[in-house]
Amino acid sequence: MTFRIRATAALVGLSLALLPALAPAGGPLPSLLSEAKAQQNTKVLRIGAIPDQKPELLNRLYPLVANELSRQLGVKVTYVPVVNYAAAVTAFRTGGLDLVWFGSLTGVQARLQKPGAQVIAQRDIDASFQSVFIANTSSGLRPISNVKGLSELKGKRFTFASESSTSGRLMPQYYLNQAGVKLSDFAGGAPGFTGSHDTAIALVQSGAYQAGAVSEEVWRSSLSEGKANRAKVIQIWKTPGYPNYHWLAQPDLDKRFGKGFTARMKTAILSWRPTNPRQKEVLALFGAQRFIPANAAAYSSIEQVGRQIGKIR
Amino acid sequence: MQLRAAPPLLVLLPALVLLPLALLLPGLSHGGGWELIGQFASAALTPSLEPVVLRSVAAGLLVTVAMALLGWAVSLVLGLLLGVASSRTVWTSLTGSALPATGIRRLLAVPRSIHELIWGLLLLQLMGLQPAVAVLAIVIPYAALVARVISDLLDALPTTNVEALRAGGAPAPAALLTALGPALLPGVLSYGGYRLECALRSATLLGVFGLGGLGTELKLTMQSLAFHELWTGLWLLLAVMLSLEAGLGGLRRRWLMPVRFGLQQPSVGLRAREMVLVLLALLPLSLLLGQALGVQPQALFTWQPLPPLQNDWPSVLAMPWPALVGGTLALTLLAACLAVGLAPLLLLLAAPSRWLRAPLRLVWALGRLWPPPLTALLLLLVLQPGVVTGALALGFHNLGVLGRLLLESAADASPATEQALACAGSGPRLALLYGRLSVVARPYLAYAAYRSDVMLRESVVVSLVGATGLGSQLLESLSAFAWDQLLALVVVYALLTLVGEDLSDRWRARLLASG
């Protein structure tokens, strides 16, 4: 009897104790693990991005970026995925990420929380970025000619892309305000936040939402890839241009990686050209011809809009 | 003759909320996303079996399980210590005064009143993205919850044994350990097992909000509408959860422990040595898990500076507080009625048929399994956002928890009376209602009172469906990094749950006393 009990207990204990041994066999280590390991080594440059598009795409794109940067700068570079925009900002403030691809709102939030952070570069298309309002064809919504026409959206089921997205929330909400539409005017008393631009397009196309606002860039690529079906979802208005995405770097990189590191990194990113096969792939996934220098002052208009809407305080 | 609902009717009354709901739902539904719901449902039968998906799901599951186990183990140890430290009996025996116990109890109410998700999101701000955050987010509220249960158990034990040993000259600590230790063990183990189930659910939920593990995988696949991959994760999680529940249930029976909300005093388990062995095996396991997860204890002490706290208190005051609090309360009440009333109703409907009972169990298991925010996202495909949609998601989750408890306690109750009624010709459902639900009604309602209190705390997790009270404002303030608002919201939330806890305690005490 006692033997049986002991044997059972020993078996239970042993099998439980063996459980973690299976962990390393689990293939690619989950983000948390690699992140933790990376933190132990300050010589690793950790890059990240706001999760504005499908994780599959980001997981394909950023390891390429990491490789290219690593090759050019001669340091180890790792990609750390995050699940939402605010987490990316927090990770930047708390030093968990060294170089992050932010939208303008999150970039401004991050710079306000981390004084001295440096704007490194933006894409050629980011100087004048646009948002589109899209609608399901069965909603009865038709293309409009000016901002006042957005008042048609009152009482419709409406979704933004994500709470802290510049192109999928901030600027659309700014223009909705100009048309006199409050967030509580939508059906159900609140807009939705689907989490990413791709999902917003898919949900408007499915009819789950009657209308939404997303980045013009993602909308265009959805159309060209055939994911968005013009018979089901149409563009009803395009906003004027505003500055958007940019790379933001920690203020202390020179101290950690050596004098002039930030400048070298900037030069490296600006040097990417479609003529180089590896760089061509990266640029294509970014949807850009090249990166161009960015100026922090260009984002002051975004900061104003952010304060007006309450996303920056 | 006065109207007074008898116990079996009392458990069904909350289901009356279905009537107004049936009137409201057609106005709220928009049918827009039925196609997507169909895709989601049909994907259940064809989960993705690609090696890449399987690997990442398995890796995510391991992280989630590790977070849950580690958080659970630490909270259990910490909770035991804190529970002893907040026991009136212990303080009275040691110092002659119960005052310190009361003080510690009051202090512990604060960590308990804040949901682990809020702890997780706050700690993320303080400590950055690292594995310790999820573990600590589970430990803080759980340790306080365990401490409360332990001290309640301790103070409910008769003190005559302690006094006898003390009179015999034993020093106070030795007397306490000898007299109360063995009597406490079954209660601690039973409750501890239950907390492990909770920890698995919490770890999954924390993942949904970005703290890593399977929850994160689920959220990301849901967000990209990759339903086949989503189901791979859901089925795997279901397998783990059901085997955990079955395993714990087996241990509970083996160690002769009392049913979870049983009225009888816990009896002393006969297998103390076995229990201690298992507990000892868990200790090195936890250390290993911590290492595998990359939890660095020293990281807990390197806090990041908070972003500057704006002091825009007028704007904090100007927030629509009555609407926020009202929304939270309405959400909780609706969800509680749905969960509490539907469980016995569904049990009654399914009872006579063996073919119906198995799907019912499966639906309840899925309810327990699905993090409510995922359910809410699904519901949004066909319903408008708002209190009702949020309540449906929260209610479904808790229906799974309550349904299982009801089923277990109904199975534990004697079948004699139900049999007698059936023999006298009453139908199987009425026999179940009169003969068996009568018996389990009071303890079930007492547990339901406790669960409603949990739902109040949990209402924050369905906030993403929008316009649902404090929770939605909390996430909005968090993404705006508005620390003043955040602070005010957390304080209000904590106050609300403390009041809720007090009410549920009183209601529970009354129910059990009159039984």
Next chain:
Amino acid sequence: MNPVLELRGITVPGQPRPRLEGIDLTIRQGERVALLGASGAGKSTLLAVANGLLPAQQGEVLWEGSPPARSRRGRRLQQARIGTLWQDLRLVEELSVQQNLNAARLAVWGWPKALLNLLLPLETDACRQAMATMDLEPHLLERPVSALSGGQRQRVAMARLLRQDPVLLLADEPLASLDPRLAAELLALLLRQAAPPRALLLSLHRPDLLEGFDRAIGLRQGRLVFDGPIAAVHRALLTDLYEGNPPCS
């Protein structure tokens, strides 16, 4: 007189020997039948077959001349005509006395009445009458069963049987755990209620209480070994039934 219960060739398998084997038995309206036998002889099994708790696998049960109905409802109505007094009474402790009495009507009541009874106990007059028949104070109707004394519970269980208004009363050793005075009282009540057309089948381990019955049947090791008027029950038969040790004389 019409038969209320007919068992034809009933066999209930069991280990190491069948619990019942080849039982043929007919009970007619107004008959008061005592069921004798040692413990383990199959008395409880026979009663369980008689009230439908144990569906007959081999052999045939006829209630008031008909086999068990195919439809669930029809079968329930048949079962409602057979009343059982359980040794452990099987009252619902959490409900009031009146709600318990009305539980006997669940076979004929629909859901609305059954639910309403849980809110506002129904059919007070009929319940009072049943209480009066059992010499119970009407004010007890509102008490929960858990607040009653042992003797009161016994009578409430009887009153519940009367509310059911069965044609056949079954009782499984109802007197076993009672003191002699209470046992005699209860037996008298049972015998009084078994007036034609109602019949009574009562299993009994005390042959000294046979007075008042019309007929006795004896079971030994699952077989029917005696069936006759009580006048024919003699010491030799009892010794045989109880395998050498009649429990009481």
